[in-house]
Amino acid sequence: xxxxxxxxxxxxxxxEFWIHAPHVARHARAGQFLVLRIDEHGERxxxxxxxxxxxxxxxxxxxxxxxTTQLAAMSPGESIRDVVGPLGRPSEIRKWGxxxxxxxxxxxxxxxxxxxxxxxxxxxxxxxxxxxxxGFLLLEDEMRETCxxxxxxxxxxxxxxxxxxxxxxxxRLSTQTIDAIWIIGPAIMMKITSGVSRPFGIKTFVSLNPxxxxxxxxxxxxxxxxxxxxxxxxxxxxxxxxxEVDFDELMQRxxxxxxxxxxxxxxxxxxxxRCGGEGHE
Amino acid sequence: xxxRPADERLRDFGExxxxxxxxxxxxxxxxxxxxxxPACVGGCPVCIDIPGFIAAVAERDFRRAxxxxxxxxxxxxxxxxxxxxxxxxxGVCILGIKSEPVCIGALERFVADWERAQGIIPPAVxxxxxxxxxxxxxxxxxxxxxxxxARAGHAVTIFESLHEAGGxxxxxxxxFRLPKDIVAGEIxxxxxxxxxxxxxxxxxxxxxxxxxxxxxxxxxxxxxGLPFFMGIVGEQLGGVYSANEFLTRVNLMHADRFPEFDTPxxxxxRVAVVGGGNVAMDSARxxxxxxxxxxxxxxxxxxxxxxxxAEVANAxxxxxxxxxxxxxxxxxxxxxxxxxxxxxxxxxxxxxxxxPTPVPVEGSAFTLDVDVVIEAIGQGPNPLLVSLIPGLIxxxxxxxxxxxxxxxxxxxVYAGGDVATGAATVIWAMGAAKQxxxxxxxxxxxx
Ligand SMILES: Cc1cc2nc3c(=O)[nH]c(=O)nc-3n(C[C@H](O)[C@H](O)[C@H](O)COP(=O)(O)OP(=O)(O)OC[C@H]3O[C@@H](n4cnc5c(N)ncnc54)[C@H](O)[C@@H]3O)c2cc1C
Ligand SMILES: Cc1cc2nc3c(=O)[nH]c(=O)nc-3n(C[C@H](O)[C@H](O)[C@H](O)COP(=O)(O)OP(=O)(O)OC[C@H]3O[C@@H](n4cnc5c(N)ncnc54)[C@H](O)[C@@H]3O)c2cc1C
Ligand code: SF4
Ligand code: SF4
Ligand code: FES
Numbered sequence: 253x254x255x256x257x258x259x260x261x262x263x264x265x266x267x268e269f270w271i272h273a274p275h276v277a278r279h280a281r282a283g284q285f286l287v288l289r290i291d292e293h294g295e296r297x298x299x300x301x302x303x304x305x306x307x308x309x310x311x312x313x314x315x316x317x318x319x320t321t322q323l324a325a326m327s328p329g330e331s332i333r334d335v336v337g338p339l340g341r342p343s344e345i346r347k348w349g350x351x352x353x354x355x356x357x358x359x360x361x362x363x364x365x366x367x368x369x370x371x372x373x374x375x376x377x378x379x380x381x382x383x384x385x386x387g388f389l390l391l392e393d394e395m396r397e398t399c400x401x402x403x404x405x406x407x408x409x410x411x412x413x414x415x416x417x418x419x420x421x422x423x424r425l426s427t428q429t430i431d432a433i434w435i436i437g438p439a440i441m442m443k444i445t446s447g448v449s450r451p452f453g454i455k456t457f458v459s460l461n462p463x464x465x466x467x468x469x470x471x472x473x474x475x476x477x478x479x480x481x482x483x484x485x486x487x488x489x490x491x492x493x494x495x496e497v498d499f500d501e502l503m504q505r506x507x508x509x510x511x512x513x514x515x516x517x518x519x520x521x522x523x524x525x526r527c528g529g530e531g532h533e
Numbered sequence: 534x535x536x537r538p539a540d541e542r543l544r545d546f547g548e549x550x551x552x553x554x555x556x557x558x559x560x561x562x563x564x565x566x567x568x569x570x571p572a573c574v575g576g577c578p579v580c581i582d583i584p585g586f587i588a589a590v591a592e593r594d595f596r597r598a599x600x601x602x603x604x605x606x607x608x609x610x611x612x613x614x615x616x617x618x619x620x621x622x623x624g625v626c627i628l629g630i631k632s633e634p635v636c637i638g639a640l641e642r643f644v645a646d647w648e649r650a651q652g653i654i655p656p657a658v659x660x661x662x663x664x665x666x667x668x669x670x671x672x673x674x675x676x677x678x679x680x681x682x683a684r685a686g687h688a689v690t691i692f693e694s695l696h697e698a699g700g701x702x703x704x705x706x707x708x709f710r711l712p713k714d715i716v717a718g719e720i721x722x723x724x725x726x727x728x729x730x731x732x733x734x735x736x737x738x739x740x741x742x743x744x745x746x747x748x749x750x751x752x753x754x755x756x757x758g759l760p761f762f763m764g765i766v767g768e769q770l771g772g773v774y775s776a777n778e779f780l781t782r783v784n785l786m787h788a789d790r791f792p793e794f795d796t797p798x799x800x801x802x803r804v805a806v807v808g809g810g811n812v813a814m815d816s817a818r819x820x821x822x823x824x825x826x827x828x829x830x831x832x833x834x835x836x837x838x839x840x841x842x843a844e845v846a847n848a849x850x851x852x853x854x855x856x857x858x859x860x861x862x863x864x865x866x867x868x869x870x871x872x873x874x875x876x877x878x879x880x881x882x883x884x885x886x887x888x889p890t891p892v893p894v895e896g897s898a899f900t901l902d903v904d905v906v907i908e909a910i911g912q913g914p915n916p917l918l919v920s921l922i923p924g925l926i927x928x929x930x931x932x933x934x935x936x937x938x939x940x941x942x943x944x945x946v947y948a949g950g951d952v953a954t955g956a957a958t959v960i961w962a963m964g965a966a967k968q969x970x971x972x973x974x975x976x977x978x979x980x
Binding site: 475 | 696734735738739759760774777795798869
């Protein structure tokens, strides 16, 4: 059992949890994730490791379906049944020169840890974070502290630049030298944003989020096509060369369980009403 | 051995074979000729004293029978159920030449179940030696080695990446063939000897390789869990599964009880399973229990099925339709599967394994309407950990190379089971684990 130590709702429907998991926290590096299962009946879901502190890890997640909704309702002192990690390969941290780290929506969760490790390796780091509106922005202070420069944008202009991170990236690429780029966010945002750096031939990493089960390379649920080859995102990734990724296929595979996911959430809400949120019978 | 009728067993995941009654077991045991040079023992990978335990059954001394089994086999309730007896002990039983071989597996199962019901007498454990042994993986190989090293008095730690122990016994083989309380019970017995189990620990990530190499001895039992895909068009469509994923969703995550359990699965109304081994049969029979019409597509002839004979018969009784001498070339649909295109195969000269080589017949393509495709075409050794250990020599297929003692190219590191042999059987994994554990115990005694 893994104890929840601290919780907060840091933006609209976006939650920040600190979980006591020494085996994960002590070895986690930028770009890696964990898989958790709340209880006996739970699904195994992957979440990026957003920070570590001693024996605890931080995850930041949006309540979108059954598991994340159930998790969001948990309080400090309660426990999660299973946490395994750190999983996946760490980000390719080395001295690149000038790096841009872009986070979109809940994908911003993963950016401070990458930015920090890049800084520690001697890079100049430009951060770009974007969200639908000001209410969905997260970890802005943390990114500002870590990066040499931070650009904030919102789709509706409610804060910072009115537009998308892709617009900022395009402008920067044509005015300064950039050596490596990280883009983390929804698949469609990663597809569009990495399209901007393609003509410049600059190394661009994206962190893929296909549906996973074990997260250890045993099931193949997370398979993605990269450079024409089938790769398992949980062990070969989750970060891949953006310009080689088949994003359309990724998005198609992410939708496989759409109907089931809606049913699971309905079942959860119904059940909650009947038994006062005590969980399963 | 009596079985539940097919229409009844399709409604649940309860065990299909009901086992022998005491009377049946005694009568069956009396058939054994008690051969002076018993062929059956040579057919058992762990050399159980088969006539010995059968004689005890015939005399109704089940406690003695159980003790004889336990001497060589820590997991008799499992092996009695899943060993491919026809190609091992029963395949060489002398009675099999003229009539039916003794049902050694069923007798083994009977004794193990009797013993469990009566309470198992745990083996003696030597006083603590102060030596530490790390076991990576909790499948049959890891569990067996853990028991042997713990009995020798070493401090044993088992690391398992999943949230439950048992390896393929837990996530792969379905409950209707191997009830999960039996697996859990046999693992409990091993832990009772003093071994420690750390779940949710992926060695190489949650535990660095240096920490593992700091143990006095290491046994790698990470199995062959890497699923192969055919590499044909349409494989990324929704509804295409590796057998590992399909079986894991049901056996480990209980997707058959969605939404009571949270993990979903595409059940399908018409399912194609590709392959002819145990993994394919299990997938097909699980898909039947989820309510689908099931085709099993195999490129060779029915006689060539590598699966256990009993499971092929069970699958047939449960209405799985076999399409032999056929091979998929393309999966149709988008975004979900709508069909699978196959070609007929013709059998030509035997290959190295003595089986005929299947060759596609030109112009023989045909299409099946299906909405789920399950690929059960084989698995390779998990590369993650073994590729991180410096100096560890691996064979062409990624398997860890070991000598006859189970030793790898790295000092104090041993390996056994599917990670060394490639996908094999439970009892072979256990046999290799016993050998490696013996070598580890001998090495630690000297040091
Ligand atoms: C490597 C990786 C890192 C991730 N990091 C984060 C993170 O830091 N914060 C965050 O909010 N989300 C993250 N996700 C996505 C997160 O796992 C899903 O939001 C979560 O599984 C949804 O579960 P649910 O039951 O609440 O929703 P569901 O109702 O099950 O699904 C809602 C959405 O999540 C997707 N999804 C469902 N199950 C999975 C699964 N097992 N794996 C991946 N996606 C799934 C579905 O396609 C759907 O779009 C990450 C995914 C991956 C693969
Ligand atoms: C569906 C199916 C049906 C089968 N049916 C039969 C049958 O009827 N009869 C028969 O004899 N055989 C059968 N087999 C084969 C048999 O199950 C295997 O040969 C046997 O389980 C191998 O045992 P093992 O201990 O080597 O590996 P496994 O059982 O694969 O166990 C390996 C364990 O190691 C864990 N692991 C892997 N990497 C790490 C890591 N880095 N850190 C921590 N843990 C790790 C895995 O999660 C797993 O639990 C079947 C196999 C399958 C898949
Ligand atoms: S362990 Fe397997 S091969 Fe050996 S006697 Fe038992 S059933 Fe036969
Ligand atoms: S070969 Fe058959 S008959 Fe002979 S001892 Fe073995 S089980 Fe009995
Ligand atoms: S999640 Fe199972 S192989 Fe990646």
